[in-house]
Amino acid sequence: MNQIPVKDLTPKKSSGEKENFDLYAKREHIYVKYYKGLFKNLRIISGAMMLIMFYGFSWLQWDGRQAVLFDLPNRQFHVFGLTFWPQDFMLLSWLLIILAFTLFFVTVFAGRLWCGYACPQFVWTWLFIWAERVTEGDRNKRMKLDKSPMNSEKALRKSAKHLLWLLIAAASAIAFVGYFSPIRELVPHVLAFNLGPWETWWLAFFTVATYGNAGWLREQVCIYMCPYARFQSVMFDQDTLVISYDEKRGEQRGSRKKDADYKAQGLGDCIDCGNCVHVCPVGIDIRDGLQYECVACGACVDACDDIMDRMGYERGLVRYTTEHSLEGKTTHLFRPRLIGYFIALIAMFVAFAYTLYSRVPLEVDIIRDRGQLYTTTPDGMIENVYTLKLANKEQQGHEYRITLSGPDGLTLETANVVSIAAGELLDYPVRAQMDPADIELPNYDIQFTVEALDNPSITVTEDNRFIGPTPTR
Structure with a gap:
């Protein structure tokens, strides 16, 4: 059975025995070659959208405040028209689960598209590669520059590259911290060098982290630090879309003239130019088979298609495909596991949307006084005391009416209108009374209803119990 090729690349001795090698070998710098193509354009579009959202959302205004702001000191998390509180963190759990199932669904369907087109690590890595190219030149120039002795030109180009890296890293750090500290105040403070210790620490941390991850570590983050690369393959099946080299069509490899009868020479379509390797951001050779380092960015597809066009050959020697397609079988788009993920994803999304x-x-939380079951007032009434914890989670104050319902004769003996400022958490004690003559049971189910006077849609009803003496009759 033909499968997507997976080759054993373990070094061997001349006798054929596998030799020991260092698992922690020094990293070889990857010089990514400049190229053009369809998938690069798609990646630029997706990356640009992410960068615009990341750098731009913190500058948007909504009802006189920052549209997206995670205000930790005040424990308020603003996302456009919604304000969340620590009590709403269950919604965050829901959202993370939905995102996880989305990742599973996309992985089963199309492999590691997330890594190649939307992962922040690679979005910034490509941005840093661009900065490297504009300051030091394309692949061959960078390799030559690194091998040359230090001189004024090399020092200038290296300095320009690292300065540009630092500027991008610093801008990224400011944008990130701007989601936690109002960015319209943060930027003037940065320019005036008037920052508090909190902002200074996190700006420095994220600048160094971005500079190191995207400038120096790059693919090492994906290969050694990201767990997704390790477990994503268990979600693949024979119908998962992956990037693969068509070995039957490409072998044997070899160089040739454009108009040569290469078939008569026993050659395949691969001219062994190495472009698919030179453009790969993780430095693998896709012709060696499917490898966990591959981030499915499509760079090798674009590079190979360009060579095929120049040679006059059919495109697709390296392409997005499936194992079934390589075997000449039909690819099954709808399959049980994919359908299961889709149904679960839709159900969770609908539930999450309805909850929002x-x-x-x-928020209303009612705590009954546990010091004593009940008290008897001087005029002979049976009284229970409650504390209503009321949290106004809007950005404007409201007056709320408190009503009590339950058995006949139950009354609320506290002012039933209370004013709560925006974002305020108020502890409000209330007293409920009943005439002993009306009490026929040792306890009753009761309901407290809290309603905003200016917006009846803001209404919460909570259950509790009223406890009295055991009737003697």
């Missing part, structure tokens, strides 16, 4: 839609920006 029906979310009431008021």
